[in-house]
Amino acid sequence: MKRDLVDELYKIAYKRYREKYPNKDFASIPNFLDSLWFSIEGELNRNGYDAARKYAEEAELIVLR
Known part of the structure; x- marks a missing residue:
């Protein structure tokens, strides 16, 4: 259940990055996508769904070069 919530929120954050960096290959940035997912999971664990x-x-958003 918690994983589903994190996945839902991850999609929101990923979409924001995709809008800001439409041509960026996120998979080429070491650990970027995992870090994004785990930062959302940490926020959910510490402060709840609304936060x-x-x-x-x-x-x-982190500045990507």
Whole structure:
């Protein structure tokens, strides 16, 4: 169940990155996608669903080069 919630929120955050960096190959950045997933999971574990959703929707995006 928790994994489903993290996956749902991950899709939101991933979409934000995809909109900001439409041509970026995220898989080529070591551990980027895993780090994104685990940061959302950590927020969910520490502060609950509402905080994790806000994090996925509004957190400042990491600058990717």
